[in-house]
Amino acid sequence: MNVDHYVEGVLAGDRVTIGRAITLVESRRDDHQRLAAEMVGRLLPAAGGAHRIGITGVPGAGKSTFIEAVGMRLVDEGRRVAVLAVDPTSSRTGGSILGDKTRMTRLAASEHAFIRPSPSGGRLGGVTGATRETIVVLEAAGYDVVFVETVGVGQSETAVAAMVDTFVLLMLARSGDSLQGLKKGVLELADVIAVNKADGDRAAEAAGAAAELAAALHLVAGSPDGWSVPVLTCSGLTGTGLDAVWGAVEAHRRHLDGGGLDSRRKRQDVEWMWATIDDRLLARFRGDPAVRAEVVTIEAAVGAGTITPAAGARRLLDLAE
Numbered sequence: 001m002n003v004d005h006y007v008e009g010v011l012a013g014d015r016v017t018i019g020r021a022i023t024l025v026e027s028r029r030d031d032h033q034r035l036a037a038e039m040v041g042r043l044l045p046a047a048g049g050a051h052r053i054g055i056t057g058v059p060g061a062g063k064s065t066f067i068e069a070v071g072m073r074l075v076d077e078g079r080r081v082a083v084l085a086v087d088p089t090s091s092r093t094g095g096s097i098l099g100d101k102t103r104m105t106r107l108a109a110s111e112h113a114f115i116r117p118s119p120s121g122g123r124l125g126g127v128t129g130a131t132r133e134t135i136v137v138l139e140a141a142g143y144d145v146v147f148v149e150t151v152g153v154g155q156s157e158t159a160v161a162a163m164v165d166t167f168v169l170l171m172l173a174r175s176g177d178s179l180q181g182l183k184k185g186v187l188e189l190a191d192v193i194a195v196n197k198a199d200g201d202r203a204a205e206a207a208g209a210a211a212e213l214a215a216a217l218h219l220v221a222g223s224p225d226g227w228s229v230p231v232l233t234c235s236g237l238t239g240t241g242l243d244a245v246w247g248a249v250e251a252h253r254r255h256l257d258g259g260g261l262d263s264r265r266k267r268q269d270v271e272w273m274w275a276t277i278d279d280r281l282l283a284r285f286r287g288d289p290a291v292r293a294e295v296v297t298i299e300a301a302v303g304a305g306t307i308t309p310a311a312g313a314r315r316l317l318d319l320a321e
Helices: 003-011 015-026 030-046 063-076 131-140 177-183 200-219 242-257 260-287 289-304 309-320
Strands: 051-056 081-087 113-119 145-149 166-171 192-195 231-233
Touching (some): 003 015, 003 030, 015 030, 030 131, 051 063, 063 145, 081 131, 113 131, 131 145, 166 242, 200 231, 231 242, 260 289, 260 309
Parallel strands (some): 081 113, 081 145, 166 192
16 A cells, blocks of 8 residues: 555545554554655644543553443544553563453444554553554544553553643552552643542542542642642443543643643654654664674673673664764
8 A cells, every 4th residue: 555545545534544554653664664654744634633532550440441431422422432552562472462452342343433452562651652653543534532541550651641632540449559649650640530440349448549649649749731630539330430530531621722732732742753763763773784793792792791781782882873
C-alpha cells in the first residue's frame, strides 16, 4: 500500500486500513518510518478533535473493566470510541500477550469501537514508541474519544500524561496505594483520581482510601491551570459511580476548553519532537557501521569485567562521533 491508500482508507474509517496504518507507525524499519511520517503528516489536519484520555493504575486496578464499562456507555450515546491498550513486552523474547483486548469483549464487538492492543517494546512510561502517531491515526479515522491504557506497573506510568488531555488514575483500597500517593510521582500528574472496585463489602474501604488520597493531595503542588483534582469511588464491574467519574472527566475537558487545551497540546507537540529525536538518534547510533563493528568486542570486555560499563559506553560513543 502507498501513502494515498493509507490516508484514504483511514479517513474513510476502514478498520482493516486503520489496523495496517497503526502497524506501519509501530514498525522500526527505516523505510516504514519514512512512509509512516508522510502518512501521519497528511492525516494530522483531520486529527485533534477527540478527547484524549489516559488511564493508568497498578496491575489489577481494573483498568480494562473500567474502560469497557465507560466505553459501552459512550457507544450507547452514539460516540465513537477507540482504545489503545499497551501491554508489557517480555525482556527475554520480545513478545507480548496482548491480553487487554480479551477483557473488553463487548466493546471489541461494537462497530462503533476500535481496540488496538500494542506491545510496549520495553519502553518505560507505560506506552509504546508510536503512541502519539497512533492517536493521530485514530482521530483522523473519526473516533471522538480515545483511551490510552498504560502497561500499569507503578510510579513510572507518567509518559502518557504528556500525550493526553485528561489523565485518570485508578487506585485500589487495601493495596497501599493511598500511601504510595505520598510519593507524588504519578499522583501529581493526575487530573481525575478514582478508587475502583468500590462494590460489596469493599465500598466502605474504598471510601476510606479516597478520603486518604484526598488528604494526600494537599501535599502535592496544585495544578498550574487552576483545576482541582477530584477523588471519587467507582466500580467498573457494577457501574456504581461511573457516571460521576465520567462527569469529572468531561468537566476537566470543559475546563481545558476555557483556554488550557491549546497550550497543553502545543507543549505535547514539542515533547513529541524531542522524543522522536531521542529515538532516531539512538537508532542511528546503533546502526553506525563503526559501532556495529566493535559492539560485540566491547560488550564482551564489559561482561568480563576488564572495562567498566561507563568506559564501554564512552568507547562506543566515541566511535560514532
